[in-house]
Amino acid sequence: xxxxxxxxxxxxxxxxxxxxxxxxxxxxxxxxxxxxxxxxxxxxxxxxxxxxxxxxxxxxxxxxxxxxxxxxxxxxxxxxxxxxxxxxxxxxxxxxxxxxxxxxxxxxxxxxxxxxxxx
Amino acid sequence: xxxxxxxxxxxxxxxxxxxxxxxxxxxxxxxxxxxxxxxxxxxxxxxxxxxxxxxxxxxxxxxxxxxxxxxxxxxxxxxxxxxxxxxxxxxxxxxxxxxxxxxxxxxxxxxxxxxxxxxxxxxxxxxxxxxxxxx
Numbered sequence: 655x656x657x658x659x660x661x662x663x664x665x666x667x668x669x670x671x672x673x674x675x676x677x678x679x680x681x682x683x684x685x686x687x688x689x690x691x692x693x694x695x696x697x698x699x700x701x702x703x704x705x706x707x708x709x710x711x712x713x714x715x716x717x718x719x720x721x722x723x724x725x726x727x728x729x730x731x732x733x734x735x736x737x738x739x740x741x742x743x744x745x746x747x748x749x750x751x752x753x754x755x756x757x758x759x760x761x762x763x764x765x766x767x768x769x770x771x772x773x
Numbered sequence: 774x775x776x777x778x779x780x781x782x783x784x785x786x787x788x789x790x791x792x793x794x795x796x797x798x799x800x801x802x803x804x805x806x807x808x809x810x811x812x813x814x815x816x817x818x819x820x821x822x823x824x825x826x827x828x829x830x831x832x833x834x835x836x837x838x839x840x841x842x843x844x845x846x847x848x849x850x851x852x853x854x855x856x857x858x859x860x861x862x863x864x865x866x867x868x869x870x871x872x873x874x875x876x877x878x879x880x881x882x883x884x885x886x887x888x889x890x891x892x893x894x895x896x897x898x899x900x901x902x903x904x905x906x907x908x
Binding site for chain 2 (some may be wrong): 660662694695734735754755756758759760762763768770772773
């Protein structure tokens with residue numbers, strides 16, 4: 655199955671960012687395809703390379719980058735939501751790209767399921 | 774699209790996909806950014822020729838209240854945008870009756886024409902959708 659993901663909450667502040675990553679990994683392990691992961695609202699903060707959690711904690715941003723590197727997963731950050739929160743090309747972590755909201759609507763059209771992670 | 778163009782497209786097997794998208798608004802217009810950024814997605818989706826509808830429930834019904842005044846909050850009053858949705862061919866706005874009643878809001882206090890539906894009817898509408906995005 656082709657699955658699109660929408661992540662609306664920031665890392666560390668909310669479980670949604672963790673759950674989405676676990677979901678993506680589990681879906682890939684089952685042979686599903688992740689069509690795209692779209693980051694919106696505070697979810698754009700999952701994409702900043704400036705993130706530096708304490709050493710005994712999980713590194714949410716690097717986890718996404720690794721997923722993109724290993725599986726070619728398309729990680730898209732909303733440009734407007736990113737600009738509002740200071741997330742621009744200069745501080746984007748590897749594997750992410752910045753694009754418009756049309757990419758979210760397209761994910762809804764092209765995926766068999768669009769799964770939303772947030773409140 | 775003209776009928777000829779439609780037929781040509783069908784023959785070529787390239788008929789555009791039209792999915793039923795429902796945007797579910799559950800939060801008050803101010804206090805968090807969800808309502809504003811949710812509305813931005815709705816406006817973009819209108820450009821994709823999909824079958825778009827909006828649902829308002831819980832505190833989301835406050836988004837449609839007439840007479841919002843945000844000057845003292847120093848935040849943008851984006852409520853006039855709901856009136857512009859018609860111009861984007863987004864005309865299916867469903868509001869849950871139970872949510873209105875629980876908050877003492879009457880239909881005539883809303884900014885735009887809506888269809889007031891019961892929670893049960895709302896569930897049926899959701900059942901019919903291909904894509905549900907909630908903010």
